[in-house]
Structure formats: structure tokens, C-alpha cells
Amino acid sequence: MKNSALEELKKIFILCNYPTESLNACLENYEPLVKDIVFLLDISKNMDFWRMKNAIQSMNSIFEMHTEKYDRLSYIVFCEIPTVIFSLLPKYQFEEHIRSHFHQVPLYLLFIFLLILPTLELEGNAICLLQ
Numbered sequence: 001m002k003n004s005a006l007e008e009l010k011k012i013f014i015l016c017n018y019p020t021e022s023l024n025a026c027l028e029n030y031e032p033l034v035k036d037i038v039f040l041l042d043i044s045k046n047m048d049f050w051r052m053k054n055a056i057q058s059m060n061s062i063f064e065m066h067t068e069k070y071d072r073l074s075y076i077v078f079c080e081i082p083t084v085i086f087s088l089l090p091k092y093q094f095e096e097h098i099r100s101h102f103h104q105v106p107l108y109l110l111f112i113f114l115l116i117l118p119t120l121e122l123e124g125n126a127i128c129l130l131q
Contacts, residue, residue, distance in 0.1 A: 003030050035071045036088060037062075039102075044079040060102050067091055073098055 010023045039059050043052065067073065069092045075085040085101055086094075 003027070003032070006030065032068060032070055035068070036074070037067060037071055038074040038076065039063075040082075041075075041077045042079075043077050056102070063098065063102055075101060 006023060006027050010020055010027070012018075013020045013023060039062075041052070041055055041059070047055075063073070071091050072088040073091060074087045074089070075098075076082050077085060086098070089098060091098065
């Protein structure tokens with residue numbers, strides 16, 4: 001349970017004149033749940049630009065709205081071979097670094113689609129080799 005939810009519950013208990021000892025103990029011993037989150041982006045030729053753009057927007061949304069300070073994040077892209085962009089970085093220490101990777105992705109994909117995709121049939125792993 002999040003700390004803010006416990007605080008709100010305590011307010012309700014106080015308004016209803018319920019004892020708050022157990023909530024106080026929970027608040028005193030509160031430790032946030034740390035999650036390990038892996039963002040995996042398929043950049044294979046089966047994904048068109050709009051699907052990738054939607055996936056990237058979803059990644060940004062999850063990062064901005066659903067991650068907490070102490071969560072650890074990893075980012076992997078793949079076509080035939082997975083490439084780790086970064087692995088399990090704590091958000092509170094690397095938030096701007098992580099955010100910058102997520103905001104650079106659309107330009108990176110545009111580069112791939114404009115320059116690399118036409119050669120994909122001839123060179124097979126062209127996208128993977130550039131990473």
C-alpha cells in the first residue's frame with residue numbers, strides 16, 4: 001500500500017473516531033515497494049513506424065505516470081538480437097538519463113526507417129548491427 005493511501009485512510013479513521021494505532025505503526029514502518037521494470041521495444045521489420053511510435057508513447061506514459069522514485073528500470077530494443085540500452089538503473093539516481101533515452105527514441109526510429117529499412121531486405125541485421 002502506498003504511503004499516501006495510508007495517510008488518507010488515517011484521516012478517515014480519525015473522522016470516524018476509529019483507533020489509528022495500527023495505521024500509525026504501518027506509517028512508521030512504511031517502506032515503498034521497489035519494482036524492477038523492463039521496457040522492451042521491438043524494432044523489427046514487422047513493426048511499422050506508427051506501432052513503434054505508439055509503443056514509445058506508452059513507454060513514456062508508464063515511465064512518467066506509473067513508476068516510483070525507487071523503482072529500477074531497464075530498456076532493451078530488439079530485432080533479431082536484443083540490445084540492452086541500459087539495465088536496472090534506479091529512477092531516483094538516473095531519472096534524467098532514463099527520460100532522455102525515451103525522448104531520443106523517435107528520432108532514432110525515424111533514422112532507421114528513412115535510411116536503414118530500404119536495405120533491410122539485403123542486409124538482414126542492418127538495424128541490429130547499428131546498435
